[in-house]
Amino acid sequence: RINGERLWKSLMDLAAIGATEKGGVKRLALTDLDRQGRDLVVKWAREAGLSITVDQIGNVFMRREGRNPALPPIVTGSHVDTQPTGGKFDGNYGVLAGLEVVRTLNDQGIQTEAPIEVAFWTNEEGSRFVPVMMGSGVFCGAFSLETAYAAVDTEGRSVREELARIGYLGDQVPGQHPIGAYFETHIEQGPVLEDADKVIGVVPAVMGLSWYDCTVTGMEAHAGPTPMGLRRDALQVATAIMQEVVSIANRYPPYGRGTVGMVEVFPNSRNVIPGRVKFSIDLRNVNEALLNTMHEEMLAFVARTRTESGLGIEVERVSYYPPCPFHPDCVEAVRAATDKLGYSTMDVVSGAGHDAIYAARVAPSGMIFVPCKDGISHNEIEDAQPAHLEAGCNVLLHAMLARAGR
Amino acid sequence: RINGERLWKSLMDLAAIGATEKGGVKRLALTDLDRQGRDLVVKWAREAGLSITVDQIGNVFMRREGRNPALPPIVTGSHVDTQPTGGKFDGNYGVLAGLEVVRTLNDQGIQTEAPIEVAFWTNEEGSRFVPVMMGSGVFCGAFSLETAYAAVDTEGRSVREELARIGYLGDQVPGQHPIGAYFETHIEQGPVLEDADKVIGVVPAVMGLSWYDCTVTGMEAHAGPTPMGLRRDALQVATAIMQEVVSIANRYPPYGRGTVGMVEVFPNSRNVIPGRVKFSIDLRNVNEALLNTMHEEMLAFVARTRTESGLGIEVERVSYYPPCPFHPDCVEAVRAATDKLGYSTMDVVSGAGHDAIYAARVAPSGMIFVPCKDGISHNEIEDAQPAHLEAGCNVLLHAMLARAGR
Ligand SMILES: NC(=O)NCCC(=O)O
Numbered sequence A, B: 001r002i003n004g005e006r007l008w009k010s011l012m013d014l015a016a017i018g019a020t021e022k023g024g025v026k027r028l029a030l031t032d033l034d035r036q037g038r039d040l041v042v043k044w045a046r047e048a049g050l051s052i053t054v055d056q057i058g059n060v061f062m063r064r065e066g067r068n069p070a071l072p073p074i075v076t077g078s079h080v081d082t083q084p085t086g087g088k089f090d091g092n093y094g095v096l097a098g099l100e101v102v103r104t105l106n107d108q109g110i111q112t113e114a115p116i117e118v119a120f121w122t123n124e125e126g127s128r129f130v131p132v133m134m135g136s137g138v139f140c141g142a143f144s145l146e147t148a149y150a151a152v153d154t155e156g157r158s159v160r161e162e163l164a165r166i167g168y169l170g171d172q173v174p175g176q177h178p179i180g181a182y183f184e185t186h187i188e189q190g191p192v193l194e195d196a197d198k199v200i201g202v203v204p205a206v207m208g209l210s211w212y213d214c215t216v217t218g219m220e221a222h223a224g225p226t227p228m229g230l231r232r233d234a235l236q237v238a239t240a241i242m243q244e245v246v247s248i249a250n251r252y253p254p255y256g257r258g259t260v261g262m263v264e265v266f267p268n269s270r271n272v273i274p275g276r277v278k279f280s281i282d283l284r285n286v287n288e289a290l291l292n293t294m295h296e297e298m299l300a301f302v303a304r305t306r307t308e309s310g311l312g313i314e315v316e317r318v319s320y321y322p323p324c325p326f327h328p329d330c331v332e333a334v335r336a337a338t339d340k341l342g343y344s345t346m347d348v349v350s351g352a353g354h355d356a357i358y359a360a361r362v363a364p365s366g367m368i369f370v371p372c373k374d375g376i377s378h379n380e381i382e383d384a385q386p387a388h389l390e391a392g393c394n395v396l397l398h399a400m401l402a403r404a405g406r
């Protein structure tokens, strides 16, 4: 069993770096604060006897040698960067749970057959630089190192120069680091476990995601003198599409998701009929065929609306990854560890993307969820119970031990 | 008949002050540019032999004496301030048409029985300082001089200090200036005349207007892990209300108007379910009972939606003026002048608010509309034909002569 108090203390110490007034953390990828966070974790890892490797995209692997160094390591990890209004647990928990597993093995003098590694991946959040899940994405070849290097923040600073500046531009070619199996613990970021009053979520899969930008173009005109029948009201047409995005998701329960999160209205003046509305569409499903059906239904609705309204409507897909079922062996390892430890449990499909979906492209992978308060994440009020974080870490310990061999 | 070329030249000369690259004008109320615009009009008025009075809210009255100075003057006018992305004609046309009437009377040596005055009212647009139609509003007592003085721009400068700074803080108590009758020429700011291919719009009335701020409060949550059934999606609820605003207006043709022009979404992030949406509602009708019905239907829909969704919805009325029917004598004077001159004509209810609705509270009033290109206004591409502007000015001349007596 791991030491829950030590885990909690490490979480709080790390959360002090970039702590916000409202109790959250702001530690954007590749900033000075990210460096401080990374340095603290690396210092702790060295103190625990781990050796450090950094790859060219700044992913960090912290290794505890196995009896058989030729075996590929059993890896766990997550990320230490946060959202601009982020919490203490998102990502950070997965990294420090891995460190706690290592500390526990040290305490107990347990040597594993395969090496054990704790990783943290660069820029999972995608808040400062896109694409999201950058480090793991480059690692598994989802996109190139050049693409990632070229990404710039709003002030024009590139990923490559910021990696060099904070001292995390490593030598190793991403993806050349072997992985025997990958486990990631994470807060659920949703309300399912809390609603069902369960401690451990076994994650069979992560939903596929399809992101779009939609722009409706009508004609700006004065809200008073323009008769209803002569209007080309971009917002009226856009809101019909926004309603449909939610309806589409509702037609595909339980794993259909449809969200409009971002809206810009031009010129955004009280007495001007909007001439242009730009908004985001986020569709998700755990079933690839259904996600594709949702995609087709959305495009069909847009086409119909375009014809009926006569307005210009453009939809551009800006991100896509398919659903990611985790490897049955890893899912079963998590389930077995949970049962052995006697925690209440249920399967929880992940609605959020995680580094594990990219790791899963190069190695058998699995995830362990624990509840977070009110299901809230990406928010400074994000919170989790020490007992739940401890339970997830115990499950991680036993799943990794089962896989690495004692 | 007035001199159309002279009118056009004055319009273009005035439009040079604050001219924008896209061919529009940016001359916000009480700025240095507004002063330059005011000074040019006052200089032209002096050259035409008019005497100048400025009141305490900066309204300017430029007087041509009548045979009977004891009679209240027949007044025409509008405003010289513009929107931030305004055009050359909105307001400015009404002032310079008045000046052209005076110049024509001078050319022809016509003396009127009652005095003739050309007025420009302070801050009609309301872009820099609210409330809109400030000068005429104070003049007729719709709100107090103190309220207007206290209005500040986004940089904290008040109406009173800006009036003093640009030299237009006059002595006369607003409203103590007598008005025998008021006429205002204006571009239509809508597409009705152009669609019907008519030159002169006789304006029987201005629609009443009711403005609201609506705020829907749900709960921010992650777009992926949050099941559809557990969401409190503020945008989903807000867009239903936005659709209804348009539906309500469509139920009351031909003069119902419903517009949502301004929308703000929080936190406005692609993968976060919106926790709060704030938007404007603009309802108009020329019939006060119907405008009230529209108001009630909107509130009823909001109440129903609040109950059904369980989300917080607040609606606050932020502006209201009732429909303003113009005085039958003034409407008839405009119609008679139009018929006499042989211009094609139709009645056009004004959907936009104008200084004339406040003038109408203290004197018989009427308006004359001319077409503007594609019905577009509050836009740098606002345009109008010289022949139409000339026609409107001729109608103004004859309507004023009929009222003032030769
Ligand atoms: N975990 C997480 O928030 N990932 C970002 C991508 C997503 O929206 O799922």
Ligand SMILES: NC(=O)NCCC(=O)O
Residues within 6 Å of the ligand: A224, A271, B125, B132, B189, B351, B352, B353, B354
């Ligand atoms: N003429 C004009 O645009 N007035 C402003 C108030 C309104 O929206 O009608």
